[in-house]
Amino acid sequence: MGFITQHPVLVVSLVKIAVLLFIVMTALAYLTWLERKVIAHIQSRVGPYYVGAHGLLQPLADGLKFMFKEDVTPPVSDRLVYTLAPILALSLALTAIALIPFGPPGVQLLGQPVFIVSNVDIGLLFLFSITSIGIYGVALAGWSSNSKYSLMGGLRSSAQMISYEVSLTISVVGVLLLASSLSFNDIINGPNGQAGYWLHFIPKWNVFPQIIGFLCYLTAAVAETNRIPFDLPEAETELVAGFHTEYSSFKFAMFFMAEYANMITVACLATILFLGGWLSPFPDRWTWQLYLPGAGLILLGIYCAYDTVKTMRGIAQLQFAVVTLLALGGGAICLIPVVAKDIQGVFWFTAKILAILFFYIWMRATLPRFRYDQLMSFGWKLLLPVALANLVVTALVIVWPMLVRHG
């Protein structure tokens, strides 16, 4: 007990980290489900359907399968580094998520902000430094497997990540100049405190003045997370499976989870930097927006109820009835005014993240893969100059009034 009263911040942070870890792990699992479903529907298929109603228990089944598979370590591999690589990849990906503020600092419980795990002054810089050492997971996995395909995959991926990290970082600097701060809170609220509106209805998000930066960021972010159309490190037609060819069982699952965790981080960062984070797109005077999350959940519940009665049979009907009750109950709780006020920020944040993730999945279902030389020339000859030009123009626009004033 003495330790808890002596270090309240430490204990509260640990509790928050545990809760966040649980939520993120669940989100990762259901992100794979969402991805398979969305791609399936784009390609006129059904996707996972039989494990649980609408395949809702598929992530659980996949997780169990990964855990009970044989864990093969190639005898020629470097044992220590081989084991270290997936651990590094996953733990760094999860650490990055812990830096993200999911809601406004004003929402507090017992004097502690609920939705913010760590409030670092230099949040963005810290996030970039953690994601920059995330490359080691992939590079070391490729090297330590001691196999041709893995090594090629690891090399390609480190070259790609180094190249696109430059554009990624530079595309973000424009936003930092506008906010003149490195802290997430200041970036969202803008330099003058609360962000306002242009023409009374366009929210002052950085995406409008920094549209070029936003596009550069989105492109570079896809390349950083090694996803289609930039998934050359694991191009199966050329490299079997790239850097994780030799990995099996839970170690493979860790790479898999790290990839999805990185997707979530990148989406969060895009939301914070360009899309106004937890701010609502509607003006404050529209008070009905407080009830949007509750109303949305209840509509989802009504649809689920219809589906349960109409199409579900047997055990699936029971499972979907549970989903229906969860949605309706959650919706009802969200309609309570106090709750509705507190979850506003998280609701908009989640909605924006989901929109970006949907965009990524959509892209994966639509675009073919780049060739390696195309990838490199695109990154260095197009993306980097555009990001640099954006930075220079932004800096000039900010400095121009000062130059004029001082003659």
Added chain:
Amino acid sequence: MSVPVVIFFVCALLAIVGAVRLILAREPIHSALSLILVMLSLAVLYLLLGAPFIAAVQILVYAGAIMVLFVFVIMLLNAGTEERTDFSKLAKYVGVPLGFFLLLEIGHWLAHSPAGAVVANGAGASGRAADTAKLSEQLFRQYLFPFEATSILILIAILGALVLARKEE
């Protein structure tokens, strides 16, 4: 012992272990990994000293950019394990004692000078945590010339490497 002191000793130990492994490891990748461990531990020590910006830059630039290139090159060349020769006589009889002497000297200085006391207690402990705005103010106003001179020096080094690496026509 308070939490920061525990963190300090853990990181200091990790840094020393990493530095020793860096020299003794035979596999080049293991050496590179040990160096990364040293850099990360140092970053945590900077955090303890109340310099979060320096800590983040330490990770971002050294561990995240320079060492990634090291690892990349080691992988690309597929460098084999190091072959050991005997220590040189000069290093054995002059270098090692001199190294110990240097260590003693630093320890003596830390223990007795007032500046050493500030370092040992941590700048953060004396309430002088450096914030990013002040740091950039210093860097781009007072020390602008040395800053620019250093960047030009690095640029010259890159150009030199390019010239050396270019194949003769």
